[in-house]
Amino acid sequence: xxxxxxxxxxxxxxxxxxxxxxxxxxxxxxxxxxxxxxxxxxxxxxxxxxxxxxxxxxxxxxxxxxxxxxxxxxxxxxxxxxxxxxxxxxxxxxxxxxxxxxxxxxxxxxxxxxxxxxxxxxxxxxxxxxxxxxxxxxxxxxxxxxxxxxxxxxxxxxxxxxxxxxxxxxxxxxxxxxxxxxxxxxxxxxxxxxxxxxxxxxxxxxxxxxxxxxxxxxxxxxxx
Numbered sequence: 001x002x003x004x005x006x007x008x009x010x011x012x013x014x015x016x017x018x019x020x021x022x023x024x025x026x027x028x029x030x031x032x033x034x035x036x037x038x039x040x041x042x043x044x045x046x047x048x049x050x051x052x053x054x055x056x057x058x059x060x061x062x063x064x065x066x067x068x069x070x071x072x073x074x075x076x077x078x079x080x081x082x083x084x085x086x087x088x089x090x091x092x093x094x095x096x097x098x099x100x101x102x103x104x105x106x107x108x109x110x111x112x113x114x115x116x117x118x119x120x121x122x123x124x125x126x127x128x129x130x131x132x133x134x135x136x137x138x139x140x141x142x143x144x145x146x147x148x149x150x151x152x153x154x155x156x157x158x159x160x161x162x163x164x165x166x167x168x169x170x171x172x173x174x175x176x177x178x179x180x181x182x183x184x185x186x187x188x189x190x191x192x193x194x195x196x197x198x199x200x201x202x203x204x205x206x207x208x209x210x211x212x213x214x215x216x217x218x219x220x221x222x223x224x
Contacts (some may be wrong), residue, residue: 007105007148007156011140019099019147022175028172029158034182036202040223044078056188059167060095064129066109068220070131071187072164076109079200085211086123086204090122096148099215103140103148108147111203113211122149122205128164138163140170141179146174158204169196 004137015021015103020117040048057069060069081088095104111124127142150159161172164187171182185192 003100004102004104005144005145007103007141010144011137012143013140015140015143015147018101021143021147022178024113024180027173027175027178028170029175030180030182033160033173033202034171034199035207036198036205037174038198040197044197045194046125047054048075048197049190050058052188052190052193055167059188063068067128075197076126076200079197079204081111081204083208086113086207094148095146098147101142103151105145105148109147111207113207119128119202121211122153122159123210124160124203125149125161126164131167137163139170142172143174143179146172146179150174151164157164157213158206160206161216162200171199199201 008162016023051074058070059067060096076088079093080145088109088186090109092110093104093106094107094110095102097103107125108128110122113121113123125142127145128140129138142161146161153159156176158173158175161174163170163172167186167188169185169187171185173180185196187193
């Protein structure tokens with residue numbers, strides 16, 4: 001095995017073999033994440049319905065940049081990934097050694113938190129492509145990126161991810177050396193697009209919960 005390999009060169013099978021990852025069919029954390037209930041305000045539902053119609057008409061012809069500009073960017077802006085516990089970064093290059101292999105690559109969208117006291121914490125990685133390319137393994141690529149983020153984090157909390165190919169969305173959870181993948185959600189289906197929105201919105205709650213635990217570890221409450 002080479003001592004250096006970018007994210008886009010990994011397949012799911014290679015990641016399993018090299019890093020000893022185990023795929024779990026029923027991981028409770030993934031089930032809890034995707035079953036989060038969300039009441040959507042009327043104005044957001046109207047915008048999402050419009051984005052769904054736009055995607056239905058155009059996704060088969062869009063380039064990756066067009067997919068990002070005309071659908072993913074406005075869709076994510078509705079989720080509003082800005083808060084005290086997290087910030088959003090786009091087209092971020094990350095790099096770290098994982099079991100002696102220099103892992104690196106560009107991450108499309110990254111949700112993280114950073115300060116001098118606790119360092120850097122990654123919560124969520126989003127990877128997308130307009131169409132299925134030859135020799136392109138979206139799951140292998142995002143798992144490689146998630147493993148790298150996990151190594152940088154240096155903690156045992158679950159890391160969340162999502163990879164998009166055209167109108168197909170799948171969610172991923174990496175917890176230790178185990179991972180689970182959701183069924184495919186079809187973004188051109190209005191009901192499934194609302195489920196995608198709910199899952200993306202729930203990432204904010206998971207980030208807040210993780211950071212609350214981190215803050216408690218750093219500044220434990222004194223017992224009376």
